[in-house]
Amino acid sequence: MKEGPDIAQIGALIGDPARANMLAALTGGRALTATELAGVGGITVQTASTHLAKLEAGGLLSQRKQGRHRYFTLADEAAARLIESMMGFAAGRGHLRHRPGPKEPVLRKARICYDHLAGDYGVRMLDSLISSGSIDAIGEGLALTEKGESDLKCIGFDVGALKSSRRPLCRSCLDWSERRAHLAGSLGKALLSSFLDKGWARRTAESRSIIFSPEGDRQFLRLFPLES
Amino acid sequence: MKEGPDIAQIGALIGDPARANMLAALTGGRALTATELAGVGGITVQTASTHLAKLEAGGLLSQRKQGRHRYFTLADEAAARLIESMMGFAAGRGHLRHRPGPKEPVLRKARICYDHLAGDYGVRMLDSLISSGSIDAIGEGLALTEKGESDLKCIGFDVGALKSSRRPLCRSCLDWSERRAHLAGSLGKALLSSFLDKGWARRTAESRSIIFSPEGDRQFLRLFPLES
DNA sequence: TTCATACTTCGATCGTAACCGAAGCATCGC
């Protein structure tokens, strides 16, 4: 009867709407303060504080004290993947919090998933990298090819430093809006960072959405063309 | 605030201990009746009935009426993967329902994960297939090689029929006890079936564990040797 | 038909946990 890991604990942690909202907000990758998280959860700071303590005890969050603020982030990539995979499952079953509304399209187009690009653009980027032979795909596994490495170098993107990290270079992550895979892993993170650095895109204040500038949009679409 | 899929719903579904126990039991792949599930959940049939109705409404379970019995199974592979991934996460965080006890070793050695082999033997099998060149692994992706296909044919195992199915042939599944990948997908299912058919192993009555016969054990270890 | 089994629905109880007000710490700026 009592064997194996206790999924009820984390289930219950995620099962509270306020906590779920906070976790979803943290999927945006940004570190948020307790007060901000209380906002997204729709609750007072006191309540949020107890929720956050529970989430941290459960290994889903980690916090960093900075001055009189406390910044919370998802504990690690595993936690982020768990949340994302639940989102994927929920989306597939039609468990949406509301009908697809007017504000959703921007989120579907491009958003942050923990630390990499997701949404339509995220999926497009991976598709393009695969069809150009830069990335090999086997099932859910992804691997950067030599061609991919040199192609990236051509656009001023050095992969070498990434390869030494312990984190996998390429990883596929199921996109809940597109229901297809996009690129995660350290390469996914680095690519998104470079878009932001170059000013092609920017993050919005309180949301997970990513806004491409007209110029950035052009560059992105040129760099990652779709197979016709 | 209210954007994206509602993970709180499924979180709450899994978050109840009785429901979690039922789901974990169904990870064994066997279809169980409402009364049996009430047993593993430690609750009365009335309570179980309402729980099962909720789980079905949430898309986690499906039921099949047969005479006066109602057989419940996990809704599909996606549901099974969700449960398994939560188990993996929980195990990684030390959320165990009790200290590793005396009965656990047999479960760690070999058990069913939805419809394929998991545990020490499951991991060993995949490792062996990879090191012998039968399966290519890229990250989390797995692919059967031509050598693998012919090797399997040599031991009287025809892959042809499996390839036509819509379900992926090879899939990796994170093992919560070993914290490593084992083989899922239609090939994983077919291999386990063949072990059972040949009498190498049998399932136990009410548990997920798989017991190998002495002869089956020998054959299995011979067929899937470990890299030294 | 009648009885037994498997399961669901109803109704009522009860416990837990989410919630907030108020008070208590900690940190910053002055």
Place this chain on the structure above:
DNA sequence: GCGATGCTTCGGTTACGATCGAAGTATGAA
């Protein structure tokens, strides 16, 4: 030092949902 801000802890209320007894429905057996 002082007040202001950010967050936590405490206490008490409240509401939701898990639970079970009892009654109701369906299927099978005799």
